[in-house]
Amino acid sequence: MQRRPRHIHPTAALAPRALLPGDPGRALLLAQALTDGPRMFNHNRGLWGYTGEAVDGEPLTIMSHGLGGPSAAIVVEELCDLGLEAFVRVGTCGALDPQLHLGDLVAATAVIAADGTSRALGAGDTVSGDEAITSELVSRADHGGLVVSTDLFYDPDPARPAAWRTAGAIAVEMEAASVLSVAERRGVRAGCLFAVSDGEPGAGARIDDDALEAVSLRLGRAALDALLAAGGG
Numbered sequence: 001m002q003r004r005p006r007h008i009h010p011t012a013a014l015a016p017r018a019l020l021p022g023d024p025g026r027a028l029l030l031a032q033a034l035t036d037g038p039r040m041f042n043h044n045r046g047l048w049g050y051t052g053e054a055v056d057g058e059p060l061t062i063m064s065h066g067l068g069g070p071s072a073a074i075v076v077e078e079l080c081d082l083g084l085e086a087f088v089r090v091g092t093c094g095a096l097d098p099q100l101h102l103g104d105l106v107a108a109t110a111v112i113a114a115d116g117t118s119r120a121l122g123a124g125d126t127v128s129g130d131e132a133i134t135s136e137l138v139s140r141a142d143h144g145g146l147v148v149s150t151d152l153f154y155d156p157d158p159a160r161p162a163a164w165r166t167a168g169a170i171a172v173e174m175e176a177a178s179v180l181s182v183a184e185r186r187g188v189r190a191g192c193l194f195a196v197s198d199g200e201p202g203a204g205a206r207i208d209d210d211a212l213e214a215v216s217l218r219l220g221r222a223a224l225d226a227l228l229a230a231g232g233g
Helices: 025-034 069-082 116-120 131-140 159-166 176-186 207-229
Strands: 017-020 036-042 050-055 059-063 087-095 105-114 143-150 172-174 189-200
Touching: 017 069, 017 207, 025 050, 025 059, 025 087, 025 207, 036 059, 059 069, 059 105, 059 172, 069 087, 069 116, 069 176, 087 176, 087 207, 105 131, 105 176, 105 207, 116 176, 131 189, 131 207, 143 176, 176 189
Parallel strands: 017 059, 017 087, 087 189, 105 143, 143 172
Antiparallel strands: 036 050, 050 059, 087 172, 105 189
């Protein structure tokens, strides 16, 4: 189903492959670092996006999807309407496993759908990305494993992280289940790669700004390498 996008107002061409961070500032950082001649693709609603030439000489779009499943699902739906074929969500996550350290990269082998958006889209208990893209992401990450998506950044239930750990999740974030659910429904190849920005719940550990910028660049390069290796786009 092709529709005219309502929230994305393209001012440049969309590439068939994309990296999708939540943060518009990270989209700008990655566009400047990973592409030549990036042009603004979208700035409507503060969802900054850019299209430039990647290292292989082909176009790459880097587009922010905002915070939370509803915003991320809208962005992916509208990118699909514009012709997106493959993407990697490049975001941050909180550690649930004590073996994860601030600045580590985590590839999602599957995602527990503990959020409302993916469930509204018909997700079961878990959702998964494209097998080839996910395999390439795992090979470039420090950890690969089950991740959980939730709607709450500030969760009032202190028992929930323990339940997620019992279910096998090693990290928690907010958008992966939603974007993978849209990708599956729309026949688009996708995967998810995260940088650990927060320590285990209750520990209070948070990555500092300089370290976050450094790991964001590592995150973007690993995701792009994985897309290239998997034939994405």
